[in-house]
Each structure stands twice: as structure tokens, then as C-alpha cells.
Amino acid sequence: MSRIGKLPIKIPTGVSVSIDNNNLVTVKGPKGTLTQKVSPIITVTVKDGICSVTRPNDEKVSRQLHGLYRALINNMVIGVSEGFKKTMELVGVGYRVSLQGQTLEFSLGYSHNIFLQLPDEIKVETKSERNQNPLIILESCDKQLLGQVCAKIRSFRKPEPYKGKGIKFAGEVLRRKAGKSAGK
Numbered sequence: 241m242s243r244i245g246k247l248p249i250k251i252p253t254g255v256s257v258s259i260d261n262n263n264l265v266t267v268k269g270p271k272g273t274l275t276q277k278v279s280p281i282i283t284v285t286v287k288d289g290i291c292s293v294t295r296p297n298d299e300k301v302s303r304q305l306h307g308l309y310r311a312l313i314n315n316m317v318i319g320v321s322e323g324f325k326k327t328m329e330l331v332g333v334g335y336r337v338s339l340q341g342q343t344l345e346f347s348l349g350y351s352h353n354i355f356l357q358l359p360d361e362i363k364v365e366t367k368s369e370r371n372q373n374p375l376i377i378l379e380s381c382d383k384q385l386l387g388q389v390c391a392k393i394r395s396f397r398k399p400e401p402y403k404g405k406g407i408k409f410a411g412e413v414l415r416r417k418a419g420k421s422a423g424k
Contacts, residue, residue: 245306269320
């Protein structure tokens with residue numbers, strides 16, 4: 241039995257989980273509403289404030305999907321009740337970010353600025369304080385969407401191993417390399 245898949249999901253107060261005929265799980269809460277299509281192999285049941293995910297047999301495919309859908313539903317429950325938050329940091333001389341509505345404008349040392357239109361489900365905030373690196377704070381109830389947007393932002397200028405310049409997550413530890421050693 242999957243160690244993750246067999247764990248029950250406790251549904252907090254204010255959150256409702258419903259399953260319709262087409263195996264579509266809908267989770268509603270104070271932060272929003274999320275839906276996830278579940279494979280017909282997997283059975284999802286809600287009873288007495290606890291959601292459980294079961295599989296019919298021990299075939300490889302059903303074992304794989306068992307843990308996957310339990311994790312996805314758990315992330316949905318956490319997202320609509322508490323939400324997810326990621327903080328990103330711009331490290332480098334002259335690296336800046338500004339926000340206009342749902343559009344982020346990056347100045348990352350290229351010959352042009354980079355504009356990124358964010359989805360409406362994501363709340364964004366930027367902080368630029370003197371003598372500190374600019375920060376981007378992203379919040380959403382959808383963990384998957386939040387991770388995708390963070391990966392897109394990070395792809396504009398990945399942190400490099402010599403000076404550590406680039407866009408990184410706050411608190412992330414980078415593996416640093418030694419630079420050139422003097423020859424003479």
C-alpha cells in the first residue's frame with residue numbers, strides 16, 4: 241500500500257469537497273475554488289470530514305495514481321484554506337522589478353526589459369528597499385500554477401554558480417564554485 245496514498249485527508253472547517261459522476265473533485269474554501277479530474281481507476285470518498293483515496297488493485301499504474309491523486313487533493317485542500325506563498329529574490333547589480341496591475345517588468349541586465357503577464361489567480365507584490373535585493377512575493381491557492389509561474393520567472397535569469405547573480409528563491413542555498421586561480 242502506498243504510504244502517501246493511504247493517509248486520510250482532514251478537511252478543515254469552511255472547506256467543502258465534492259465529487260461528481262465524472263470523477264471531478266471540486267474543493268471550495270475561503271481562498272477560492274479548485275477542481276481536479278481523477279482517473280476512473282481511483283475512488284475518492286468523503287465521509288465525516290475526512291477524504292480518502294483508494295485503489296482497486298496492486299497493479300503498477302493504480303499504485304502510481306493512488307499517491308498522485310491523494311497528494312493533488314491534499315494540496316487543493318491546503319490551498320483553498322491557507323494558500324501557498326513563494327518569495328523570490330533578484331541578486332545582481334541593477335536588477336529591478338516593477339509591477340503594473342498583473343504585469344511584472346524585469347530589468348535583468350539584458351538590452352531590453354522583460355514583461356510577464358500573470359494569471360488572475362496569483363496575487364503578486366514587489367519590494368525594493370535600499371541596500372537590499374528586490375523581492376517578488378507571489379501568493380495563490382493553486383500550488384501547481386504558482387510553481388509554474390515561479391519557474392518561468394526564474395528562467396529569465398537563473399542563478400549562476402560563481403557570483404550567485406540571478407533570480408532565486410528566498411532562503412535558497414546555491415552551490416558556489418571557485419573562480420579562476422592566479423597562474424603566476
